Amino acid sequence: MKRFLRFLAAINFTIFSATSAPASEVTVMHGWPAQQGAAFEKIVRAFMHEHPGVEVIVEVVGRDRPAFLATRLAAGNPPDLTPHPWLGRQTEWAQNNQIVCLDGLVDPSELLDALRPFGYVDGKLYGLFVFPNIKSLVWYNKGQFARKRYRPPVSWDAMIALSDKIVADGGTPWAIGLESGAASGWPGSDWIEDIMLRAAGPQLYDKWVQHEIPWTHPSVRRAFQYFGQIVLNPDYVFGGPTGALTTNFGDSPSALFTQPPRALMHRQATFIQGFIRTQNRGLVAGKDYDIFPFPPIDPSAVEPVPILVGGDVVNCFARRPEVIEFAKFLISKEAQEIWIKELGELSSNKRTNPALFTNPVTRKAWDILSDATISRYDASDMMPGAVGTGSFWSGVLDFVSGIPLNRVLEKIEESAQDAYSSN
Amino acid sequence: MIHTQRWIVWLFVGPAVFLILFFLTYPTLMTIVRSFYGKGTQIFGSTATLVGLSNWKFVFTNPTMLAALRNNALWTIVFTICTVTCGLLLAVLLDRVRYEKVVKSIIFIPAAISMVGAAVIWKFVYAYRPVDLPQIGVVNALMVACGKEPVGWLIERPWINNLALIVVGIWIWTGFCMVIFSAAYKSIPEDIIEAARTDGANEWQIFGKITLPLMTPTIAVVTTTMIVQVLKIFDIVFVMTHGAYDTEVIASRMYKEMFSFYNYGRASAIAVVLLFLIAPVMIFNIRRFTRQEEKCA
Incomplete structure (x- = not known):
């Protein structure tokens, strides 16, 4: 009986502690396969470590993500933010006021010159470029x-x-x-x-x-x-x-x-x-x-x-401070460096330490990307x-x-x- | 007294009527209405405006849509004839062999595989690799073994790739047809056939004058079921070619317009076309069914 009471108390405690914890959640949807997904998980954990009150819930939609997201948006139930490669959608969402204008909320100056422009719609900042690819x-x-x-x-x-x-x-x-x-x-x-x-x-x-x-x-x-x-x-x-x-x-x-x-x-x-x-x-x-x-x-x-690039922009569907904070974190030197250390891919942050590119081929690509002055985004995605x-x-x-x-x-x-x- | 009865009637019929109205009638009407509106993902409102008949014009004039309609016609004819004929022949012929059960089980297995699974399997069967490399697809491996060049089965338009896709459909559905026909065949009374044999009829005459007429209702049901199945064909095409190289069908086009191009109006118009194509077959099926019910009663 005593044991049972203790068990009940334990349940009560968990329920209590779950409700009393600062209930700020950030939902993020991505479509990366396992390896990139694991690297992104690490970025998420690093963020939650720095912001103990925030819980980031990652949702992976591997197939037909555009269809899935369109349905969720139409239902008024999108994730808080999502990295995605569809710049054309960004324009459409910005014009329909479905995504948050980040002017004054996020400082994009650390993004590479070749990548920063892709976050702008009609001169206003809506998207933050993360995890770039050079196609040329x-x-x-x-x-x-x-x-x-x-x-x-x-x-x-x-x-x-x-x-x-x-x-x-x-x-x-x-x-x-x-x-x-x-x-x-x-x-x-x-x-x-x-x-x-x-x-x-x-x-x-x-x-x-x-x-x-x-x-x-x-x-x-x-x-x-x-x-x-x-x-x-x-x-x-x-x-x-x-x-x-x-x-x-x-x-x-x-x-x-x-x-x-x-x-x-x-x-x-x-x-x-x-x-x-x-x-x-x-x-x-x-x-x-x-x-x-x-x-x-x-x-x-x-x-x-000129170089042709691909990659993801992060758009925010919610304006809550923790969402913006997470978006900021994604373009930070710290988050981008986790990405390159895990995957050996490129970063979108100017302050990235080039010594981290231990692979000479990736280093060469990084030099091409960071030196580029004229760049264009994948046309088919726009x-x-x-x-x-x-x-x-x-x-x-x-x-x-x-x-x-x-x-x-x-x-x-x-x-x-x-x-x-x-x- | 009458009052109570009416109340009870509604209690029984009500839920069914509600479900049909809410989940069938309402969406159907909305789809028809939506087909007169423009692109966008909203049902109505700011991004969707009335565009009159332009979606309908698209359905019947756009070259890709015309190819889709043509392919659906090709599917309907070839697929239906092959599944019904093969199913019928197999049912009748296998009835005479000792290992009937084993063979029928094997032929029926594809019906248990999901369409997507079957499509993935057949994508490997048709796989093409350049001449220098070992072929991993069965068909091209055979071609090479016979001293021929490998063929891009899913690329050669307009006949080879469409027929290659239809073969997959036939592979899946023949077993189903065979099982239904087999049941009907076995229910033909043995004494009629015996009597015909005694009167000197040969096997062809028995098949043509006894078996076929007695199986006509079953053949009609199976044929119409196959037509309904094939008009809705989607999975095989979507997985194997995604409608490229002129293999588009109506349903795959509908999916693309809706979920890739966000043109709900056009997708709705295509959906309604599909509905109108299938409806007569369904009506025929139901009529036949009720007539049979009456006969039985």
Whole structure:
């Protein structure tokens, strides 16, 4: 009986203590897979350690997060904040007053110059850039390059000349993988964005994103043609166009590290290093593989070469001080350094200690990112969904599978005219 | 007295009526109304404005939608004919073999696998890898073993990839058809068939003049069930190609318009089209069912 009473008291105590603890909760929703998720958990724990009164509840939505979030928003029940890569949504939410304007609440001056602008909508700060990726990189098999005396090309023409040389030497220059389940086609859209940014320049790039120039515009057509020069050439791409269409983006770079290598170059963002390392154990960064910046195309274009970036912005759906505090923490040196220590990825904070990038390839990427003055965000993530994640991606797949370019562009243009209109 | 009866009637019918009104009638009407409104995720209000028939125009003129309608037609014809025919043949033929139970169990297994699971399995079956690499997909491994080039089964448009997807559907549903047909076949009285045999009918005549007519009601039910299933086809396409390379079907387009492009108006219009396509088949099924009930009573 006594024992039972003690048991009851214990229950009472837990209930009591649970209700009496400072009940400030912050809910955050993310969609990262296990490894990044674990790193984020560490950031969350560090925050809760510094703010004992706040409990951060992490919600992981791995699949169909846009649909899930849209439903929650429509129901008036969004998480307090969420990091996400959909800049187009940020604009929409800001214009509908669904996210908090952070002007005066958060000081973004520690964010890298190349990344800070992406948090602004109509001149006001809404988003904080975290966990960036540089997309304008070509990964290559350094050992093979050294043996064959190939040098990383510094212009598009040199890159094509190198590709021809590799073919003449009996090799295959490129590994391209466009398959990505529901998002198939996106690696190709990255190629076209990078080319567009270089061949047409940042101003036309912005106009293209805003649909101020049509998809049938010569500059867009030229970007597709440049991409086609590589992807449609069966000698250039391992497996030819069909191989590119059926190979998963994550498996694709492994073709660089087979014995003998089946391809030598792979254009992809910094995140791909994780895939390369887990699928090909024992590779030494900077010795077996390395990166070079995706080269400039228009030789007459002004220096410096712009970079294409991806990554997440954090938007707050609630204005409570603990939510803002957590958002601030996410862009802090401390939180960003946890991320890079755990994952070997890049940081968005200027004050990051460069010595933390122990991997020479990541260090090289960090130098490119922190030195960059002209940057643009992934266009497909800024366009309306029906174009950016719809007709653009399927257009890339159509193009690579052999549909004439005119038809591909007209089809995208038709969907764009419809998607950019207000109704 | 009458009063009490009415009260009791409502007590019994009320919950059912309420559930149907709230969960079926109301959403259906709202979907029809919403199909005349523009894009956005709100049902009505600031971001959704009346746009008249433009969503409907989209459904019947947009090239991707037309491809989806065409593919649904292809699915309906090929899938329904194959599942019903194969199911019927298997039911009749397997009735004559000793290992009937084993074979029928094996053929029925796919019906127990989820559609998404089956789609993932078949994605591997159709897997394509460049010529230099060992093929991991069964079909392409066979192609290479026969000295042929591997084929991108899910990419070759417009026939190969759509038919490759339809084969998955047939693989899943044939077992189901077979089991129903088998039950109907076994319930045909043995003496009729015996009598026909005594009168000198051969097996083809028995099948054509006795078995088939007696199984007609079952065939009608199975066929209409298959048509309803196939009109709603979504999972296989969504998992295996996501509607790329001209494999889009009505339901996958509806999902995209709703959850990827946030165009609730258009998604609603597509949903209503699907409803109108399925409704006649359902009505036919119900009519047939009630007629049979009357006959029995």
